[in-house]
Amino acid sequence: GFQGRGVGTLARQAICAFAFDSLGARSVVSSAFTDNPASITVSTKVGYRADGTVEELAADGRMTVRRLFTLSREDFVAPPYPVEVTGVRAFKTMLGID
Numbered sequence: 001g002f003q004g005r006g007v008g009t010l011a012r013q014a015i016c017a018f019a020f021d022s023l024g025a026r027s028v029v030s031s032a033f034t035d036n037p038a039s040i041t042v043s044t045k046v047g048y049r050a051d052g053t054v055e056e057l058a059a060d061g062r063m064t065v066r067r068l069f070t071l072s073r074e075d076f077v078a079p080p081y082p083v084e085v086t087g088v089r090a091f092k093t094m095l096g097i098d
Contacts, residue, residue, distance in 0.1 A: 008042045013079035016046060020073050022088045023097070027072050034065040047075035 012030075019025040030048055032039035048069035055066045092098035 003038060008038070009045050010079055012042055012046050013077070014083050016071060016076055017078055017083040018085055020076060021083070022085050023092065025073075027070055030069045030071070031066050032069065033059070034067060040067070040069075043069045043071075045077065047071050047077045049075065 016028050019028050028048075029051075030043055032043060034040075048071040051068050051070045053068035055068075056063055057066055058064075089098060
C-alpha cells in the first residue's frame, strides 16, 4: 500500500545521509534483484550507479540475478529536509569507529 508514494526513497535518503554525514562514509553500496524494478528505481533516484557487478543467485528455488549499485557522496541526492540524528557518538563507540 505504500509503494509509489516515495516512502522507500525517503527512507533510503535518510539512511544514506546518516552514513555520509554522521558516520563519514565515502560511499554506500546497495543491491537489487533485476526482477524488482521498484528497488532499482529507488536506487537511481537517490544517485546510486550500477557498478557492473552482477551475481546469479538461487532464491525461492529459482535462479535470479542481483546487481550491485554504488553511491558516492558527490552523486547523493539528499532528502528535501534535514536529517537529524541523536546518539551518534555512542553508536560510533559501539562500532569501534570513534
